[in-house]
Amino acid sequence: MSLRLNTFTKIVGIIVLLLIPIIALYWFSNKTSMDVVMNEVEISMHKDLSYFAAETDETAEQLAKSGLMITEDINVRTLEFLEIATLYEQTDQKIRIADKLRLINASSDWDTTISIYAPATNTFVSTDFHLEYDKDLVAKNYSKVWKYTENVAPYYQNNPRFVRFLSEPYDSTSGNAGVIVEVSFAADELVKALERFKAGSKGDVFFSSPDQEILAVNGSDTELQKKLLAKVNLEKLSESQYTRIKLDGVEYTVNSVYMPELGWYLFDYLPIDDVVRPITANSNLFYICIVFLLIGSTIAAYVLYTNVQVPIRELIRGVKKLKKGEYPKLKVFHPNNEFHFLLVSFNDMASQIEQLIQNVYLEQIRSRDANLKQLQSQINPHFLYNCFSLIRSLTRLGEKESVMELALHLSRYYRYTTRSERQLAYLREEVELVKSYLAIQAMNVQDMTYVITIPEAMEELEIPRLILQPIVENAVLHGLEPIGGGEVQIAGSQNDRYNIITVTDNGVGVTEEQLAQLKLQMSMPPTEDKGCALWNTRQRMLLQYGQEAGVRLFRGDDGGLTVELYWPNDSEGNQ
CATH class of the missing domain: 3.30.565.10 (Histidine kinase-like ATPase, C-terminal domain)
Incomplete structure (x- = not known):
């Protein structure tokens, strides 16, 4: 392993190894905290939702019981035979029944309408004197359980209502009943109840029918509520009480309670990010601090690397090159650093050694030059003998021109090699010498x-x-x-x-x-x-x-x- 890995890389590696368990432990702790918080929030939401649903369902049940009591009332039952009474008795009976209906209606917090109709005598009594009996409308809305309907009397100005019919006999239809009691209340009553509940709730609450008809407060995101309903499995949700759904990159916790009296579901949903935002903010702050700590540690390790490791590596490189016979000039790092003196001293030492070696080489070159000058004054016997032998052979062959050319090149060659007045020569002169030499060798080879x-x-x-x-x-x-x-x-x-x-x-x-x-x-x-x-x-x-x-x-x-x-x-x- 190189020295660089033993210092800079190793320091950074140690820092990273120390941070990894800290980050992992914090991540696990943070995840556990978020799970606990979300679980408590979901339990709390479901508890509040269950209480509100039970209260709403109980109110609807009380209204239904009131309607049942009215069907059993002796005065109401007389409406079936009211035609045999005098006009005064009929009027007096209707007034007494209307007063009793208004008294029952006053006991409810909701704006409720109770109406009685006796088909045999064509008698109609209601808590709201503006209403008139509509046989066809009753036939459309007739239901023994609570029914949400938009088919309402003109007086209600098309505002949807919940209606329930009770009859005497109880299991009779609208066509053969002796007495029919209609109990209804405006759907806005549930919306008002939602507004009161939402004021103290963490999420967004709405009612939904099994057919996914939605009742929500004004300003609610109905499109989001429809998307959530499309994702919800009501059977599983009734078992687990709450579930988590992800839409458009946002995760929601969804609670639901079924109201058996009304036959509707009460939903409450909340973006999980809204709950865990403080925890997430703390987590992000922690991770930012870790990043800055890592950056700071890396900078510190880099400063240590540049101030210690790099100079040491440069000295090692210089020593290795010096060992190979090279004399490098090292880079001088950080004038205020303690290694400055070592680097400068090494450069001075290398320069002195190089100068000494060059002086020795120069003396050797001068000695060789002296030997060369001495050799230049002598004729190379081997080369000269070869030339004479070649001249002799060419002369026997009668190659007069070749002998003259050889003698010319030989004279030029020895004239140049024996001249020693200058240490330098023009390149053209060296080329001419080489030409003469090659011309001679071309005749020989x-x-x-x-x-x-x-x-x-x-x-x-x-x-x-x-x-x-x-x-x-x-x-x-x-x-x-x-x-x-x-x-x-x-x-x-x-x-x-x-x-x-x-x-x-x-x-x-x-x-x-x-x-x-x-x-x-x-x-x-x-x-x-x-x-x-x-x-x-x-x-x-x-x-x-x-x-x-x-x-x-x-x-x-x-x-x-x-x-x-x-x-x-x-x-x-x-x-």
């Missing part, structure tokens, strides 16, 4: 060709003397000679940052292991018994142009090897 493409813009660039010829010589001796021919390509290019010269051959090439070995030799100083031209070339590039210059090696797609020299195109060495 069968089927060897070469192509040189250097842009004019690069010809006047200054590079270290004899930097290109050793690479070309390696390409010929180790790439083409073993297979008796091939092609060497030398190309120059420039981009926004670098000048680049590539030397490519299509010779025997190298394996991946050999390429890795060459790269290793190029990065390591040569030993006394084993030199490396690539290492020397790379060091000369680094000393001349700095760390942005160097040598790169690539395997060719079709065999061979590509060596690339690159250096900054704004380097002082190019001016």
